[in-house]
Amino acid sequence: MDKKLEETIKAITEKFDPVSIFLYGSRARIDSLSRSDYEVGVLYLRDKKISCSELKEINPYRDVVLYPFEYEDFLSYKIDTPFPENIYFRELVEAGKTLYGEKVIENFKPPKITTLDLLQRIRFDTGFALAAILSKRNGDEITAAVEFSKSCLFGVRCLMLLETKSFPLTYDDIYEQSKKLNFGEYTDVVDHAFAVRKGEKTDEIFLYRNVSLLNKIIKNRILESFREEGDKELI
Secondary structure: OOHHHHHHHHHHHHHOOOOEEEEEOHHHOOOOOOOOOEEEEEEEOHHHOOOHHHHHHOOOOOOEEEEEEEHHHHHOOOOOOOOOHHHHHHHHHHHOEEEEEOOOOOOOOOOOOEHHHHHHHHHHHHHHHHHHHHHHHOOOHHHHHHHHHHHHHHHHHHHHHHHHOOOOOOHHHHHHHHOOOOOHHHHHHHHHHHHHHOOOOOOHHHHHHHHHHHHHHHHHHHHHHHHHHOOOEOO
16 A cells, blocks of 8 residues: 555544545556545544544645545435536445445445436536636646546546446546447547546647537437436446
């Protein structure tokens, strides 16, 4: 285990009494980059609340990001997050790794994903795509690159869920499986998003075309499916 994580876990457990601590995101998978953050979830009992500010006080590392979750709510698939819950939960369950305490993640049943979940996610990704444009405009290339690549590739995964019922976890797998789908004139946007994920600088025109890809291709196909078949269970 990375020394940063060891020190962080020690600090958490010395001050608090968490049920479980788990790693998720790209650092828990196989597609992390040297600049990737360590995303760490901390599960606490309702009567032993741990706040974000308390965790921040004991964490000296900028690239170790700590998120507290109430244990009882977590078991009921309820979390306070801006991300669409069911897809977010599925990512946690399928890729998360327990670092300390009860193996909640490994024994958790992933939630079902429906067409409505895809609509929620694609709208979130479209907002993230707009954020990439604004970050680029303000001269923040690092943030723009993250927002662009994530919004595009996770948006692409929505279409995969709809059309192939697959849920790839890594950016590499999303990109590889995207080659089976038809994005029309926007295929090069997906190519550029993956190249940016690997370190290439963003080209501003692709940031605008990413919004069109998410709106005109992916969102419209999801909406068409929803209108024809309702809120269908996909996986």
